[in-house]
Amino acid sequence: MYTGSILEGDSNLSDERKKWSESIDAFTKANLEADSNFFMHQALSTPCLDVLEECEGIYIINQQGKRYMDFHGNSVHQIGYRNPYVIEAIKKQLDIMPFSPRRFTNLPAIDLAKKLVSILPSPLNKVLFAPGGTSAISMALKLARLVTGKQKIISWWDSFHGASMDAISAGGEREFRAGLGPLLAGTEHIPPPNSYRPLFSGVTNDNAYAEYLEYVIDKEGDIGAFIAEPIRNTDVQVPSKAYWKKVREICDKNNIVLILDEIPTAFGRTGKMFAFENFDIQPDILCLGKGLGAGIFPLAAMVANESFNRFGNVSLGHFTHEKNPLASVAALSMIEFIEKNNLLQSTQQKGEWMKERLNEMKAKYPLIGDIRGLGLLWGVELVTDHETKNKATKQAEAVLYNCLQNGLSFKISQGNTLQLAPPLIITEKQLADAMDILESAIEKASKSI
Numbered sequence: 001m002y003t004g005s006i007l008e009g010d011s012n013l014s015d016e017r018k019k020w021s022e023s024i025d026a027f028t029k030a031n032l033e034a035d036s037n038f039f040m041h042q043a044l045s046t047p048c049l050d051v052l053e054e055c056e057g058i059y060i061i062n063q064q065g066k067r068y069m070d071f072h073g074n075s076v077h078q079i080g081y082r083n084p085y086v087i088e089a090i091k092k093q094l095d096i097m098p099f100s101p102r103r104f105t106n107l108p109a110i111d112l113a114k115k116l117v118s119i120l121p122s123p124l125n126k127v128l129f130a131p132g133g134t135s136a137i138s139m140a141l142k143l144a145r146l147v148t149g150k151q152k153i154i155s156w157w158d159s160f161h162g163a164s165m166d167a168i169s170a171g172g173e174r175e176f177r178a179g180l181g182p183l184l185a186g187t188e189h190i191p192p193p194n195s196y197r198p199l200f201s202g203v204t205n206d207n208a209y210a211e212y213l214e215y216v217i218d219k220e221g222d223i224g225a226f227i228a229e230p231i232r233n234t235d236v237q238v239p240s241k242a243y244w245k246k247v248r249e250i251c252d253k254n255n256i257v258l259i260l261d262e263i264p265t266a267f268g269r270t271g272k273m274f275a276f277e278n279f280d281i282q283p284d285i286l287c288l289g290k291g292l293g294a295g296i297f298p299l300a301a302m303v304a305n306e307s308f309n310r311f312g313n314v315s316l317g318h319f320t321h322e323k324n325p326l327a328s329v330a331a332l333s334m335i336e337f338i339e340k341n342n343l344l345q346s347t348q349q350k351g352e353w354m355k356e357r358l359n360e361m362k363a364k365y366p367l368i369g370d371i372r373g374l375g376l377l378w379g380v381e382l383v384t385d386h387e388t389k390n391k392a393t394k395q396a397e398a399v400l401y402n403c404l405q406n407g408l409s410f411k412i413s414q415g416n417t418l419q420l421a422p423p424l425i426i427t428e429k430q431l432a433d434a435m436d437i438l439e440s441a442i443e444k445a446s447k448s449i
Protein backbone atom coordinates (compact mmCIF):
# COMPACT_ATOMS: atom_id res chain seq x y z
CA MET A 1 0.00 0.00 0.00
CA TYR A 2 1.32 3.42 -0.92
CA THR A 3 2.10 5.47 2.17
CA GLY A 4 3.62 8.54 0.54
CA SER A 5 2.96 12.18 1.25
CA ILE A 6 -0.57 13.56 1.25
CA LEU A 7 -0.82 16.05 -1.58
CA GLU A 8 -4.53 16.86 -1.69
CA GLY A 9 -4.83 18.24 1.82
CA ASP A 10 -3.01 18.62 5.09
CA SER A 11 -2.13 15.40 6.85
CA ASN A 12 -4.36 14.24 9.68
CA LEU A 13 -1.55 12.06 10.98
CA SER A 14 1.30 14.57 11.40
CA ASP A 15 3.07 15.55 14.63
CA GLU A 16 1.51 19.04 14.52
CA ARG A 17 -1.93 17.43 14.26
CA LYS A 18 -1.09 15.20 17.21
CA LYS A 19 -0.12 18.27 19.26
CA TRP A 20 -3.37 20.00 18.24
CA SER A 21 -5.40 16.93 19.28
CA GLU A 22 -3.66 16.82 22.65
CA SER A 23 -4.41 20.48 23.37
CA ILE A 24 -8.20 20.25 23.07
CA ASP A 25 -10.64 19.97 25.97
CA ALA A 26 -11.91 16.66 27.40
CA PHE A 27 -15.48 17.05 26.11
CA THR A 28 -14.34 17.63 22.51
CA LYS A 29 -11.81 14.82 22.84
CA ALA A 30 -14.56 12.41 23.91
CA ASN A 31 -16.69 13.36 20.89
CA LEU A 32 -13.75 13.06 18.51
CA GLU A 33 -13.12 9.62 19.97
CA ALA A 34 -16.76 8.67 19.36
CA ASP A 35 -16.35 9.86 15.77
CA SER A 36 -13.26 7.74 15.42
CA ASN A 37 -15.03 4.71 16.93
CA PHE A 38 -18.05 4.76 14.65
CA PHE A 39 -16.75 6.01 11.33
CA MET A 40 -14.59 3.91 9.03
CA HIS A 41 -11.14 5.47 8.98
CA GLN A 42 -9.89 6.85 5.67
CA ALA A 43 -7.20 9.20 4.41
CA LEU A 44 -7.56 12.92 5.18
CA SER A 45 -10.30 12.13 7.68
CA THR A 46 -10.02 10.60 11.18
CA PRO A 47 -9.05 12.12 13.55
CA CYS A 48 -11.15 15.21 12.85
CA LEU A 49 -10.02 18.70 13.85
CA ASP A 50 -12.93 19.72 16.04
CA VAL A 51 -16.62 19.06 16.67
CA LEU A 52 -18.89 21.65 15.08
CA GLU A 53 -22.23 22.82 16.40
CA GLU A 54 -23.22 25.64 14.12
CA CYS A 55 -22.31 27.49 10.94
CA GLU A 56 -23.25 31.01 9.99
CA GLY A 57 -22.00 33.49 7.39
CA ILE A 58 -18.23 33.07 7.08
CA TYR A 59 -17.99 31.07 10.32
CA ILE A 60 -18.01 27.48 11.45
CA ILE A 61 -18.59 27.32 15.20
CA ASN A 62 -17.58 24.54 17.60
CA GLN A 63 -19.42 23.19 20.62
CA GLN A 64 -17.77 25.72 22.93
CA GLY A 65 -18.77 28.62 20.71
CA LYS A 66 -15.31 29.12 19.18
CA ARG A 67 -15.69 30.68 15.75
CA TYR A 68 -13.42 29.84 12.82
CA MET A 69 -13.48 32.01 9.73
CA ASP A 70 -13.77 29.32 7.06
CA PHE A 71 -11.34 29.85 4.18
CA HIS A 72 -11.80 26.28 2.97
CA GLY A 73 -15.47 25.31 3.32
CA ASN A 74 -15.00 22.36 0.96
CA SER A 75 -15.73 24.96 -1.74
CA VAL A 76 -19.46 24.97 -1.01
CA HIS A 77 -19.53 28.28 0.83
CA GLN A 78 -19.55 30.97 -1.88
CA ILE A 79 -22.60 32.72 -0.37
CA GLY A 80 -21.72 31.84 3.21
CA TYR A 81 -23.29 29.37 5.57
CA ARG A 82 -26.99 29.35 6.42
CA ASN A 83 -27.63 32.15 3.97
CA PRO A 84 -31.03 33.58 5.08
CA TYR A 85 -32.19 34.24 1.50
CA VAL A 86 -31.69 30.58 0.61
CA ILE A 87 -32.99 29.22 3.90
CA GLU A 88 -36.28 31.08 3.46
CA ALA A 89 -36.78 29.67 -0.05
CA ILE A 90 -35.97 26.14 1.13
CA LYS A 91 -38.38 26.38 4.07
CA LYS A 92 -41.20 27.34 1.71
CA GLN A 93 -40.42 24.43 -0.62
CA LEU A 94 -40.09 22.02 2.31
CA ASP A 95 -43.74 22.58 3.15
CA ILE A 96 -44.89 21.96 -0.41
CA MET A 97 -42.81 19.16 -1.97
CA PRO A 98 -39.46 18.06 -0.57
CA PHE A 99 -38.97 15.18 -3.03
CA SER A 100 -39.92 14.40 -6.59
CA PRO A 101 -39.67 10.78 -7.78
CA ARG A 102 -37.96 9.87 -11.04
CA ARG A 103 -40.24 9.73 -14.14
CA PHE A 104 -41.93 12.95 -12.88
CA THR A 105 -40.57 16.45 -13.05
CA ASN A 106 -41.15 19.62 -11.03
CA LEU A 107 -40.95 23.38 -11.54
CA PRO A 108 -37.93 24.10 -9.28
CA ALA A 109 -35.81 21.58 -11.23
CA ILE A 110 -36.98 22.96 -14.59
CA ASP A 111 -36.39 26.54 -13.44
CA LEU A 112 -32.87 25.70 -12.27
CA ALA A 113 -31.97 24.00 -15.56
CA LYS A 114 -33.39 27.01 -17.43
CA LYS A 115 -31.41 29.41 -15.24
CA LEU A 116 -28.11 27.55 -15.74
CA VAL A 117 -28.61 27.52 -19.50
CA SER A 118 -29.42 31.25 -19.45
CA ILE A 119 -26.16 32.18 -17.68
CA LEU A 120 -24.00 29.87 -19.81
CA PRO A 121 -23.02 30.51 -23.41
CA SER A 122 -24.73 28.53 -26.15
CA PRO A 123 -24.52 25.67 -27.14
CA LEU A 124 -24.12 24.65 -23.45
CA ASN A 125 -27.86 24.10 -23.34
CA LYS A 126 -28.51 20.60 -22.00
CA VAL A 127 -28.45 19.81 -18.29
CA LEU A 128 -28.45 16.73 -16.07
CA PHE A 129 -28.34 16.93 -12.28
CA ALA A 130 -26.55 14.54 -9.95
CA PRO A 131 -26.29 14.14 -6.18
CA GLY A 132 -22.56 14.96 -6.09
CA GLY A 133 -19.64 16.19 -8.18
CA THR A 134 -18.14 12.74 -8.70
CA SER A 135 -21.39 11.57 -10.27
CA ALA A 136 -21.43 14.56 -12.62
CA ILE A 137 -17.90 13.60 -13.71
CA SER A 138 -19.05 10.00 -14.33
CA MET A 139 -21.86 11.25 -16.56
CA ALA A 140 -19.46 13.48 -18.49
CA LEU A 141 -17.03 10.60 -19.08
CA LYS A 142 -19.85 8.38 -20.34
CA LEU A 143 -21.22 11.07 -22.60
CA ALA A 144 -17.80 11.80 -24.13
CA ARG A 145 -17.42 8.10 -25.02
CA LEU A 146 -20.83 8.02 -26.64
CA VAL A 147 -20.29 11.24 -28.58
CA THR A 148 -16.86 10.39 -29.98
CA GLY A 149 -17.01 6.60 -30.05
CA LYS A 150 -13.53 6.80 -28.50
CA GLN A 151 -12.90 5.32 -25.09
CA LYS A 152 -9.70 6.97 -23.86
CA ILE A 153 -9.37 10.00 -21.60
CA ILE A 154 -6.48 12.35 -20.94
CA SER A 155 -6.14 14.35 -17.74
CA TRP A 156 -3.40 16.05 -15.72
CA TRP A 157 -1.22 14.25 -13.27
CA ASP A 158 -2.08 15.60 -9.79
CA SER A 159 -5.68 16.30 -10.81
CA PHE A 160 -8.65 15.33 -8.65
CA HIS A 161 -12.08 14.75 -10.14
CA GLY A 162 -13.71 12.70 -7.38
CA ALA A 163 -12.97 9.50 -5.47
CA SER A 164 -15.02 6.83 -7.33
CA MET A 165 -13.23 4.22 -9.46
CA ASP A 166 -13.81 6.03 -12.76
CA ALA A 167 -12.97 9.43 -11.26
CA ILE A 168 -9.70 8.25 -9.66
CA SER A 169 -8.79 6.60 -12.97
CA ALA A 170 -9.34 9.86 -14.81
CA GLY A 171 -7.74 11.80 -11.96
CA GLY A 172 -4.00 11.90 -11.46
CA GLU A 173 -3.42 11.82 -7.72
CA ARG A 174 -1.40 8.85 -6.59
CA GLU A 175 -2.86 9.02 -3.08
CA PHE A 176 -6.31 8.27 -4.46
CA ARG A 177 -5.23 5.55 -6.91
CA ALA A 178 -2.69 3.56 -4.93
CA GLY A 179 -3.62 -0.03 -4.13
CA LEU A 180 -6.95 0.14 -5.95
CA GLY A 181 -6.10 -1.13 -9.41
CA PRO A 182 -6.85 -2.25 -11.97
CA LEU A 183 -8.42 1.10 -12.72
CA LEU A 184 -10.54 2.12 -15.70
CA ALA A 185 -8.62 1.25 -18.88
CA GLY A 186 -7.58 3.99 -21.28
CA THR A 187 -6.87 6.78 -18.84
CA GLU A 188 -3.78 8.70 -19.89
CA HIS A 189 -2.12 11.54 -18.01
CA ILE A 190 0.00 14.52 -18.99
CA PRO A 191 1.96 16.93 -16.80
CA PRO A 192 -0.20 19.79 -15.56
CA PRO A 193 0.78 23.22 -16.82
CA ASN A 194 2.03 24.05 -13.32
CA SER A 195 4.93 21.65 -13.70
CA TYR A 196 6.35 24.63 -15.58
CA ARG A 197 8.68 26.12 -13.05
CA PRO A 198 9.06 29.25 -15.23
CA LEU A 199 5.61 30.36 -14.02
CA PHE A 200 7.03 30.44 -10.54
CA SER A 201 9.31 33.27 -11.59
CA GLY A 202 6.46 35.07 -13.26
CA VAL A 203 7.23 33.96 -16.83
CA THR A 204 4.33 32.18 -18.46
CA ASN A 205 5.50 29.44 -20.72
CA ASP A 206 2.85 26.80 -20.44
CA ASN A 207 2.06 26.49 -24.15
CA ALA A 208 4.57 23.67 -24.39
CA TYR A 209 2.33 21.68 -22.06
CA ALA A 210 -0.59 22.11 -24.42
CA GLU A 211 1.61 20.86 -27.24
CA TYR A 212 2.47 17.86 -25.09
CA LEU A 213 -1.26 17.09 -25.04
CA GLU A 214 -1.24 16.95 -28.83
CA TYR A 215 1.79 14.69 -28.77
CA VAL A 216 0.02 12.13 -26.53
CA ILE A 217 -3.16 12.34 -28.62
CA ASP A 218 -1.12 11.54 -31.69
CA LYS A 219 0.97 8.73 -30.18
CA GLU A 220 -1.79 7.07 -28.13
CA GLY A 221 -4.78 7.26 -30.50
CA ASP A 222 -8.47 6.79 -29.61
CA ILE A 223 -8.57 9.73 -27.20
CA GLY A 224 -12.19 10.85 -26.75
CA ALA A 225 -11.92 13.38 -23.95
CA PHE A 226 -9.61 15.76 -22.17
CA ILE A 227 -10.72 16.60 -18.64
CA ALA A 228 -9.25 19.29 -16.40
CA GLU A 229 -10.09 22.06 -13.98
CA PRO A 230 -9.76 25.47 -15.69
CA ILE A 231 -7.93 26.58 -12.53
CA ARG A 232 -6.62 23.89 -10.23
CA ASN A 233 -8.44 24.58 -7.01
CA THR A 234 -6.40 22.87 -4.30
CA ASP A 235 -2.95 24.35 -4.87
CA VAL A 236 -4.33 27.20 -6.95
CA GLN A 237 -2.62 26.83 -10.32
CA VAL A 238 -3.79 29.28 -12.96
CA PRO A 239 -2.81 28.34 -16.52
CA SER A 240 -2.45 31.12 -19.08
CA LYS A 241 -5.15 32.13 -21.54
CA ALA A 242 -2.79 31.00 -24.31
CA TYR A 243 -2.64 27.51 -22.77
CA TRP A 244 -6.41 27.15 -22.74
CA LYS A 245 -6.84 28.56 -26.23
CA LYS A 246 -4.28 26.08 -27.54
CA VAL A 247 -6.00 23.19 -25.70
CA ARG A 248 -9.36 24.21 -27.17
CA GLU A 249 -7.83 24.30 -30.66
CA ILE A 250 -6.21 20.86 -30.20
CA CYS A 251 -9.48 19.32 -28.97
CA ASP A 252 -11.39 20.75 -31.93
CA LYS A 253 -8.81 19.56 -34.42
CA ASN A 254 -8.80 16.01 -33.02
CA ASN A 255 -12.53 15.56 -32.32
CA ILE A 256 -11.92 15.42 -28.58
CA VAL A 257 -14.53 16.47 -26.05
CA LEU A 258 -13.21 19.15 -23.68
CA ILE A 259 -14.66 18.52 -20.21
CA LEU A 260 -14.06 21.31 -17.71
CA ASP A 261 -14.45 20.44 -14.06
CA GLU A 262 -15.61 23.58 -12.26
CA ILE A 263 -17.03 21.71 -9.31
CA PRO A 264 -15.10 23.82 -6.77
CA THR A 265 -14.52 27.01 -8.78
CA ALA A 266 -17.83 28.01 -10.42
CA PHE A 267 -20.34 30.52 -9.06
CA GLY A 268 -18.15 33.53 -8.55
CA ARG A 269 -15.06 32.10 -6.88
CA THR A 270 -12.75 33.63 -9.51
CA GLY A 271 -14.73 36.86 -9.85
CA LYS A 272 -16.63 35.45 -12.86
CA MET A 273 -19.73 33.27 -12.63
CA PHE A 274 -17.72 30.44 -14.27
CA ALA A 275 -13.96 30.05 -14.12
CA PHE A 276 -13.62 29.26 -17.86
CA GLU A 277 -14.82 32.80 -18.62
CA ASN A 278 -11.37 34.01 -17.54
CA PHE A 279 -9.79 32.29 -20.54
CA ASP A 280 -12.01 33.18 -23.54
CA ILE A 281 -12.80 29.54 -24.23
CA GLN A 282 -15.73 27.32 -23.51
CA PRO A 283 -15.98 23.60 -22.82
CA ASP A 284 -18.09 20.98 -24.59
CA ILE A 285 -19.15 19.64 -21.21
CA LEU A 286 -19.10 21.58 -17.95
CA CYS A 287 -19.28 19.88 -14.55
CA LEU A 288 -20.66 21.87 -11.63
CA GLY A 289 -21.21 20.95 -8.00
CA LYS A 290 -20.29 21.89 -4.44
CA GLY A 291 -21.53 25.51 -4.09
CA LEU A 292 -24.35 24.74 -6.53
CA GLY A 293 -26.27 23.36 -3.54
CA ALA A 294 -25.71 26.66 -1.68
CA GLY A 295 -23.69 24.95 1.05
CA ILE A 296 -26.83 23.11 2.12
CA PHE A 297 -27.65 20.32 -0.34
CA PRO A 298 -25.45 17.90 -2.22
CA LEU A 299 -26.18 18.89 -5.81
CA ALA A 300 -24.11 18.76 -8.98
CA ALA A 301 -24.75 19.19 -12.67
CA MET A 302 -23.42 18.34 -16.07
CA VAL A 303 -24.16 20.95 -18.72
CA ALA A 304 -23.35 19.82 -22.25
CA ASN A 305 -23.32 20.97 -25.84
CA GLU A 306 -26.90 20.53 -27.08
CA SER A 307 -25.68 18.59 -30.11
CA PHE A 308 -24.71 15.78 -27.69
CA ASN A 309 -28.38 15.21 -26.88
CA ARG A 310 -28.56 12.03 -28.95
CA PHE A 311 -28.53 9.25 -26.38
CA GLY A 312 -32.06 9.02 -25.07
CA ASN A 313 -31.63 5.25 -24.90
CA VAL A 314 -28.63 5.35 -22.51
CA SER A 315 -28.73 5.95 -18.74
CA LEU A 316 -26.18 8.66 -18.15
CA GLY A 317 -27.10 9.39 -14.56
CA HIS A 318 -30.31 7.73 -13.39
CA PHE A 319 -29.96 9.10 -9.85
CA THR A 320 -32.69 8.84 -7.23
CA HIS A 321 -32.22 12.50 -6.31
CA GLU A 322 -31.81 13.68 -9.89
CA LYS A 323 -34.46 16.41 -9.81
CA ASN A 324 -34.63 17.14 -6.11
CA PRO A 325 -36.92 20.18 -5.66
CA LEU A 326 -35.33 21.31 -2.38
CA ALA A 327 -31.82 21.21 -3.82
CA SER A 328 -33.08 22.98 -6.95
CA VAL A 329 -34.65 25.78 -4.92
CA ALA A 330 -31.40 26.14 -2.95
CA ALA A 331 -29.36 26.37 -6.16
CA LEU A 332 -31.72 28.82 -7.81
CA SER A 333 -31.73 31.15 -4.83
CA MET A 334 -27.92 30.84 -4.54
CA ILE A 335 -27.55 32.13 -8.11
CA GLU A 336 -30.16 34.85 -7.51
CA PHE A 337 -28.30 35.90 -4.36
CA ILE A 338 -25.03 36.25 -6.30
CA GLU A 339 -26.77 38.33 -8.96
CA LYS A 340 -28.83 40.55 -6.63
CA ASN A 341 -25.83 41.35 -4.44
CA ASN A 342 -23.33 41.96 -7.27
CA LEU A 343 -21.07 39.34 -5.73
CA LEU A 344 -19.00 38.92 -8.89
CA GLN A 345 -17.97 42.56 -8.87
CA SER A 346 -17.27 42.66 -5.13
CA THR A 347 -15.28 39.42 -5.38
CA GLN A 348 -13.05 41.04 -8.00
CA GLN A 349 -12.52 44.08 -5.74
CA LYS A 350 -11.86 42.11 -2.57
CA GLY A 351 -9.65 39.75 -4.58
CA GLU A 352 -7.48 42.66 -5.73
CA TRP A 353 -7.13 43.85 -2.14
CA MET A 354 -6.25 40.33 -0.95
CA LYS A 355 -3.66 39.98 -3.72
CA GLU A 356 -2.03 43.26 -2.68
CA ARG A 357 -1.95 42.28 0.98
CA LEU A 358 -0.48 38.85 0.19
CA ASN A 359 2.15 40.42 -2.05
CA GLU A 360 3.10 42.81 0.74
CA MET A 361 3.61 39.75 2.96
CA LYS A 362 5.67 38.08 0.23
CA ALA A 363 7.97 41.12 0.10
CA LYS A 364 8.42 40.89 3.89
CA TYR A 365 8.82 37.16 4.50
CA PRO A 366 11.22 35.00 2.45
CA LEU A 367 9.21 31.98 3.64
CA ILE A 368 6.67 32.91 0.94
CA GLY A 369 7.90 31.63 -2.41
CA ASP A 370 4.88 32.35 -4.55
CA ILE A 371 1.45 33.98 -4.43
CA ARG A 372 -1.06 33.06 -7.13
CA GLY A 373 -4.78 33.20 -7.66
CA LEU A 374 -7.80 34.96 -9.03
CA GLY A 375 -10.86 36.53 -7.40
CA LEU A 376 -11.14 35.09 -3.89
CA LEU A 377 -9.06 31.97 -4.49
CA TRP A 378 -5.42 32.36 -3.49
CA GLY A 379 -2.51 30.02 -2.99
CA VAL A 380 0.43 30.97 -0.78
CA GLU A 381 3.36 28.66 -1.45
CA LEU A 382 5.90 28.38 1.37
CA VAL A 383 9.53 27.50 0.65
CA THR A 384 12.66 27.22 2.77
CA ASP A 385 14.79 28.41 -0.13
CA HIS A 386 13.90 30.51 -3.15
CA GLU A 387 16.55 28.99 -5.39
CA THR A 388 15.60 25.35 -4.93
CA LYS A 389 11.94 26.04 -4.08
CA ASN A 390 12.36 23.48 -1.31
CA LYS A 391 8.93 22.91 0.26
CA ALA A 392 8.48 24.43 3.72
CA THR A 393 6.09 21.69 4.85
CA LYS A 394 6.83 21.99 8.57
CA GLN A 395 6.35 25.75 8.47
CA ALA A 396 3.12 25.36 6.47
CA GLU A 397 1.74 23.11 9.20
CA ALA A 398 2.91 25.52 11.90
CA VAL A 399 1.09 28.36 10.10
CA LEU A 400 -2.07 26.27 9.77
CA TYR A 401 -2.29 25.26 13.42
CA ASN A 402 -1.43 28.76 14.63
CA CYS A 403 -4.23 30.15 12.43
CA LEU A 404 -6.68 27.48 13.64
CA GLN A 405 -5.80 28.43 17.19
CA ASN A 406 -6.64 32.02 16.35
CA GLY A 407 -9.88 31.33 14.51
CA LEU A 408 -8.91 30.97 10.86
CA SER A 409 -9.38 27.68 9.00
CA PHE A 410 -7.95 26.77 5.59
CA LYS A 411 -6.33 23.83 3.87
CA ILE A 412 -2.75 22.99 2.91
CA SER A 413 -2.21 21.47 -0.52
CA GLN A 414 0.88 19.77 -2.02
CA GLY A 415 2.41 19.96 1.46
CA ASN A 416 3.34 23.63 1.29
CA THR A 417 0.59 25.67 -0.38
CA LEU A 418 -1.89 27.43 1.89
CA GLN A 419 -5.16 27.52 -0.01
CA LEU A 420 -7.23 30.56 0.93
CA ALA A 421 -10.83 30.61 -0.30
CA PRO A 422 -13.03 32.83 1.87
CA PRO A 423 -16.79 32.98 1.37
CA LEU A 424 -17.55 35.64 -1.23
CA ILE A 425 -19.81 37.43 1.26
CA ILE A 426 -16.85 38.20 3.54
CA THR A 427 -16.65 41.88 4.56
CA GLU A 428 -13.48 43.93 4.02
CA LYS A 429 -13.00 44.11 7.79
CA GLN A 430 -13.30 40.33 8.21
CA LEU A 431 -10.88 39.79 5.33
CA ALA A 432 -8.39 42.22 6.89
CA ASP A 433 -8.72 40.42 10.26
CA ALA A 434 -8.05 37.07 8.59
CA MET A 435 -4.99 38.46 6.82
CA ASP A 436 -3.70 39.78 10.18
CA ILE A 437 -4.02 36.29 11.72
CA LEU A 438 -2.26 34.79 8.71
CA GLU A 439 0.55 37.35 8.75
CA SER A 440 1.20 36.87 12.45
CA ALA A 441 1.42 33.07 11.90
CA ILE A 442 3.75 33.49 8.92
CA GLU A 443 5.95 35.86 10.91
CA LYS A 444 6.27 33.27 13.70
CA ALA A 445 6.91 30.37 11.31
CA SER A 446 9.54 32.44 9.45
CA LYS A 447 11.74 32.29 12.52
CA SER A 448 12.13 28.54 12.12
CA ILE A 449 13.50 28.45 8.54
Ligand SMILES: Cc1ncc(COP(=O)(O)O)c(C=O)c1O
Pocket (backbone or CB within 6 Å): 132, 133, 134, 135, 137, 160, 161, 162, 163, 229, 233, 261, 263, 264, 289, 290, 300
Ligand atom coordinates in the same frame (compact mmCIF):
# COMPACT_ATOMS: atom_id res chain seq x y z
C1 LIG B 1 -12.17 19.42 -8.84
C2 LIG B 1 -13.12 18.46 -8.19
N1 LIG B 1 -13.82 17.62 -8.96
C3 LIG B 1 -14.69 16.74 -8.41
C4 LIG B 1 -14.89 16.67 -7.05
C5 LIG B 1 -15.86 15.66 -6.47
O1 LIG B 1 -16.99 16.28 -5.97
P1 LIG B 1 -17.89 15.54 -4.86
O2 LIG B 1 -17.07 15.44 -3.61
O3 LIG B 1 -19.10 16.41 -4.71
O4 LIG B 1 -18.24 14.20 -5.40
C6 LIG B 1 -14.16 17.53 -6.22
C7 LIG B 1 -14.33 17.46 -4.74
O5 LIG B 1 -13.51 17.87 -3.97
C8 LIG B 1 -13.26 18.45 -6.80
O6 LIG B 1 -12.54 19.29 -6.04
